[in-house]
Amino acid sequence: MKKVILPAKGFLVLLLPLFMLSTMLSAQTKIEVKGRVTDLATGKSLGNASVTEVNANDRQVNGVSADNNGNYNIKITDTKNKLRFAFLGYESKVVEINGRTNINVSLVRDTNSRLDAVVVTYAKTQKVSNGFVSTAKRDLTGAVVSIKSDVIAEQPATSIDQMIQGRAAGVQVVSSSGDPGAGVDIRIRGASSIGSGNDPLYIIDGIPIISTPFDNTNSAQAGVARINPIADLNPLDIESIDILKDANASAIYGARAANGVIIVTTKRGRKNITNITLNTQFGLQEAPPAIPVLNGSQYKVMRLEAEQNNGNINPYNDVTRALLNDPTYFSYWYYQSDTKWLDYLTRTGSTKNFNLNVSGGGESVKYSFITSYNDQAGAFVNTGSKRFTGRFNLDYKVSDRLRFSANIYFARSKVNNYANYGQGSVYYIGLIKNPSMPVYDVDLTTGKPLPNYLSLGGIQGGTDNPVAFAKTVTNDAFSTNLKPNVRVEYDILKGLKFTNNTSLDFVGENGFLYLPSEATGLIWNDNNFNRIDTRDFERTQVIVDNLLTYNRNFKENKFKTVFLLGNTFNSFTSSQLSESGYANPSSQIQTLNGPSRIRSISTSIGYDNILSFFAKANMIYDDKFSVDFTMRRDGSSKFGDSKKFGNFPSVGAYWRVSNTAFIKKNFKFISDLKLRASWGQLGNSNIPNYAYISQYTAGSNYLGYTGVIQSNAQLNNLQWEVVEQTNLGLNLEMFKSRLNVTLDLYNKETKKLLYQLALPSSSGILGSNYTTGGTMYTNLGNIQNRGIELDVDVDILRPASKNKMRWNISLNVARNMNKVTKLPGGTITFTGGTGGFVNQVKVGDPLGTYYGYQFLGVYATDADAMVRDAKGGKVYEADGVTPKYVKIGSETGNVFKGGDAIYKDFNNDGVIDDQDKILIGNANPLFFGGFNNRIDYRNLSFSFFIQCQYGNDIINNLRYNLEKMNNTDNQAVSVSRRWRKQGDITDMPRALANDTRNSLASSRWIENGSYARLKFVTLSYRFPAQWIKRIKLKSVDAFITANNLFTWTDYTGADPEISISGNPSFIGVDTGLSPQTKGYTLGINMRF
């Protein structure tokens, strides 16, 4: 398996033939032709014009580029051939050679120049594709953000999400962790669903792709590494990214577009421009910062205090014995170390990235070949990822009427992760692991170290030995991506075109985990001894689109129309095979074979089809007014007979105010002003296959007879979730497009929310465990997202010539207001949330609000814990003499004492209970955005990019785990200021084992999560052309980038940029996943 991932060296060997091929082509030549290419009108030379040799069949056989002065030198293969001269924005010219060796050519400016189709310079001229049709950005009625291609070109991104992050107003992008190959959460205009997916739809070259990770919820292999399909895309394949935000823009994807659409266009070959680019990058990532934790002896003191405070004063108790320094204790030597666990687990990570792009083409054939190899070593030991990708895009013009194009993408990647098996991230375990225990085993009589790992879970460890796990456990995931697609276009009549688009998207993933006994310390009869988990998942998506497009302009182009009629077949297959075995005789054998015993084995297969019909009409009158109608009807196999189909209409319009005489006359500095409005509905069917069908499963046996039980209820009422969105927008360009402003206001309402409603267990429907209970998919409630988005782009300095300075800044900022507007019963409560927080979704609240106690400090003495009335007076028991003390939970609950946390008793009843819980946190930011700054001067360019988020709260669950002092976990050094004796005044409660009263969900764990982060600083240098010519290259650029260099924040955790959970009611919780770290990248881009 490993062989497919080629090491860097092998990869370069693979590329060698390509280089040889290009040299061979030039070696065949016989005759040399020279000359100069100039502009016919001005006589100025046209630097870098392309000169190609074409044969009698108009096929390109050979080509070169002219130098900066327009001089060219081509070795031709056949004197009967012709030369074609081309330059951007000029009409190309074909000249017969006729034996000449010196040909000077002058080109004429092309008045119908399609400059925008070749090089994207400013947003104004950009074309935006919605996958089916391209529309000039100028003509859009919906809300669309495009990521500039120069941003894409120079940012050392290892995956596509890093390119989007912070670049578009209203698009929130957060990596799920700092680990290589980790997934990403993207929210376009807020979370609009509870638990049925908030991820946008990705369209690559017109084809929706599988972008969600494999559903692992039904597999017992949650610990096995996995790969996010999005991380498998090579970012350097990308030419441009368009983000469709409102209903009108994404309407054509109806059923799948409820969370917005991200359109990715990959690089294609261009006529007469041969391009060979090699990108090389090397990067380093700093080890994540360690939060200072107690050392071995401090830990034991704290733990002993915790036990004693809970009444455990028995010195012979197993728990306390390990904490007392008693050499007569059998396991004494296990608890005499001072291990800094995290130091063993972190390192400096590195990244290597190679990318080769060869593209070109002639009249009828254009091609682009891109291949890349990426190798990341994570900042934690034994974590990393490797990825090899290849893309081949081909366009073939068969005749004037028939066009054919094919895109083939292949990726193979490998990720290796820390296998936590539910104990938390390696970062978290490295912090909480008992520091008095050694990494390696010790001789219990002498205390001398032994060579093997100490693998002792149990009473004092709490967790397995993380170093042994990191170093000996194999936890790999391999994924294979294959995405071929073929498009045929046929012009039936003038303006009428038929398109067929057929594509396949295959994602296969193999996971492999091996838990050797060195790590687990288990013996042969345990069913985790030398355990192996393997998994083989496959997903396939087949899409067939049929489209009729009618595109006509009337009245001398004053009236432009586009009509579109189409349908789509979308079928998904997903199959899973997972096995788990144990009892391999030796760690040398890491596969399931003869001696292994089976723990479990399971397979499953699922199918899911969507059938859609759609129609679209777009009309533009005189560049002033435009209307756009879309209607889509989707049928999904996920709903019952009467609910299969949903209709999703949308309408959009604009008015170009700048084309009115009034503006033209009075506000000449306004180059463009467009007002937009749109409305539409989109659908969401993101629920498991067959959820509506009542199913019965076998295997519930008794007395040897086979039993069959119902696994879920029939859901005939289940139907499409509908997202209805209204958008008002404005595009403004001033001062010859030097200042571009885009402003959008939206109101997005999700109705008939698809929700996996927890059912009371009295229903008889059993859940996987009693805290979550059984569930049923249902449509309930509404969620509203309202917001405002602003994008500003300014050329502060726009140079007249190349040698002057260019300075561009762009800024985006968005505010999204999320609110649950309807829920049956008013509230859905989830218990068992992080840090004991009772998370709830309540009408009127945004998703991600937190309720809890108000933490007021620590009782200095037992007497301070007396109940107070509303005026602060002391309260006594019924006898009037006995002081009444505050209790937890109920009148019979535990009594608060000195050193315990003070929670505000709002109703002064002396009991801290649910009635004292108030709203203490909101994970939704007031605003978030990005600020990009770029300065070009001669060969140098400097840019930096700041991402920020303001006004959100984070539940610092990592700090909760490092300060709660109620179990065997090691704690942060901040607990050194804890309360120890009567009268101590501090804000850190006492250590108290097995009692949660001091760590209840309270304002103590809520922190301000606002931050601004310098995501990138890049300095790049383009080597002067005269140097480059000597080494026969077209251009060489070098850059150095620093990532995450500074972060301005008050947040005390490792990283304020925390994952937005898949479940939006749990967003804003810092669970201690691997933080994003500082990194430095050096890169060189060479064009041959």
Next chain:
Amino acid sequence: MNSRFSKKLITVLVTLLFVVLFCGCKKYLDLKPQNSITRDNFFKTKDDAVSSIIGCYDGLQGCASLFLNWGEFRADLVAAGSSNDVTYPYYHYMDKLKPISDWSPVYNMIGRANSVIEFVPGIPANDDKFSVEDSKKIIAEAQFLRALGYFYLVRTFKEVPLVLQAPSNDNVNFFIPKSSADTILDQIEADLTAAEANIPVTFEKNADTRGRATKGAVHALQTDVYLWRSKYQLAADAAQKVLTETTLYSLVPGNNWFNIFSQKNTSESILEVQFDYSLSETNNLISNTGNFTMNNVLKAYYDGALDVTRGLNNTYINGSTWWKYSGLTTTTLIIRPTPDPDFILYRLPDVMLMKAEALAHLGSFAQKTEAIQLIDAVRTRAAISPYGISLDGNAPYSLLIELIIQERAMELALEGKRWFDLVRVATNDKTPDFLIDRVVKSRSVSERSIIKSRIIDPRSWYMPISQYELNRNPQLVQNPYYK
């Protein structure tokens, strides 16, 4: 190719394509799961009926350890071990956030039984190999299991949602409020009466007769239910129906007393939940009971009666090992290698002593005499001195009930009976101290005041409803003591 012709061809092809698409769409969107049976194809044949009732028993297996916990761990025969969660059973263990307050395994069984009761009657019309009589037998088993489940719930929580509809589709109301204890008990009686009419007396295999619901099991449960509701004559009558089945149910000789647990399905077993390691059916009774040490109260009973048949090396071996579940032999002390002891719901001495209790209540000289004879039958089997020598029908009720409950403790220790015995007597006789004194005395001196302050309120004898369940069901109200 002629361009006009090709134009036409393309138009025709495109039209044809769209027509084909529209016609095929119904089938295209109609997909069925590959990994399971759909409801549409289930409850069609005899096999479906049988496998659905087996599914109910599978649910019963899931209830076994919960039934034991509810019936034993709050009472005085055990003391909590060192495990963190169970230091103070009244405070930490019996908590609304702890698994013990989770009733879902019981409702899961009830839900499956509801499906059988609702859908099996329709099968005979579909399958001519399955007669209406056959279907009634299976339905009777489901009715018994539903009654059994509710009886545990009503004794543990007092008021619970009374769900009688199968959870078959989303038109069913899943959010049911609590019903009163009497409503639930009435339903239990009705189910048992219905089951009694159709349920088999025996099955082909002995293990099935002891492991599935039979007429004997129905009568045993009826005895328990009537006793709980102070319907003493009905209780005595129901018990008598079991006692007359002498060929089916007879006491195991005293020297084989331990075989009741180690060998399973003995002649005195009326209903025991079956577990078999070789069929991957296991439970946590061994480790669960291991959290609790034997209380000196029970040890004093055995020592006082010089009981060697049931005491040391039989019911227990040392402070913390409950030998009934973890042992295979008594003298050589061989441990059960696999976690699959059966959980006995009813066996003959239980019914005999329940009948004695009913008779003691009914109170005539003859009835009390018979009660003493029943107690003595249990004692004689255990080779300890009978009471009949010194007592007769003139003995006061208060003495008889003491003796009966003590005998139940010695015979049925750790079979999940004790707590319900104490609650039943204390409630029916209006003698709360019968429970309070016993429980308080069984605790260490330092714990007594805190325990007493709590159980002095009879509302605390019922468990809190799980917080998780309250969160999921807005119709549900926490039990009064825990509000």
